[in-house]
Amino acid sequence: MAQSAAHRGLVVVAEDEAAIADIIRRHLERDGYAVHLESSGTAVEDAVVRLSPAALILDIGLPGRDGIEICRRLRAAGNWVPIVFLSARGEEVDRIVGIELGADDYLAKPFSPRELVARLGGLLRRSNRPEPQPDTTLTLGAVRIDTATRRTYLAGQHIDLTATEFDLLAFLAKHPGQVFSRAQLLDHVWGYANDPGSRTVDVHIAQLRAKLGSVAVLRTVRGVGYAAEPGDR
Structure with missing residues (x-):
């Protein structure tokens, strides 16, 4: 999708399974997002710093550097981009560790792409919504x-x-x-x-x-x- 058509912001999707990444990309673009794909964990942090995305969809099981470590490093560097974790494992411990490190939401594979897009939209609306004045x-x-x-x-x-x-x-x-x-x-x-x-x-x-x-x-x-x-x- 052309950047001019992506009115809802840029999302970095870090997913090493090409088929899953493509499904996520298509659903996000259909909903008005621009998408940047990364398949290697060693490239994700640079992409986030360079592109300043609206959000990061982050698979835990990335090659090179896993999602847990990427999240840890981003938060330690003071980068608070909204993060939605994806994991094939789905154990409760993965969810807890992710949240403890500063993730905003979590989905276990297999997941509904529509649910992922809906959760991302809700997260971004909460992050960006204006508050009533003057009681702020x-x-x-x-x-x-x-x-x-x-x-x-x-x-x-x-x-x-x-x-x-x-x-x-x-x-x-x-x-x-x-x-x-x-x-x-x-x-x-x-x-x-x-x-x-x-x-x-x-x-x-x-x-x-x-x-x-x-x-x-x-x-x-x-x-x-x-x-x-x-x-x-």
Whole structure:
């Protein structure tokens, strides 16, 4: 697809299986994205830095350098491009490790290309959507969330969050004290209501708590879900 027709941004697809890469490319282009394909793990980081894509679809099992290491290196370098992991293995440990490293979403092979495109679209809409003015700041104790700039501060110091971590924290902060189930959070934040056997929400909550340190503004309601509480607990 010509660049002029790709109105939804550029997506780097890192996938070494040519047939799968082609299917992903065709579905993304059909939905209005430009696509850059990489089949070797050693070339992905350079492509992301050089092209500044809207998102990266990253297969874990790449030759040369696997997706886990690529994600680790990008995040360590301060690059927070939205990442959707793909894996042929599908074990829960892969999902957890990916999220812990800063991935925004995860799909196990075999997957529906339409679902991949839908999840990517939801992720990018959340990352880019404008917030109502002028109330752009949310506060939870020492945590300040600027929804206009999508930046989060802890005691005045900026902390790095992935797009999904930011969306999850901001959503809970907009409804302080209200308890949301995992299914409700998947629906409101990720845009899909069911992910059987997944600990996606739990792991993102754990990552937020790790980044917020001792500032305990996220409360677990056993057997129900999670809530944001103003102030330290």
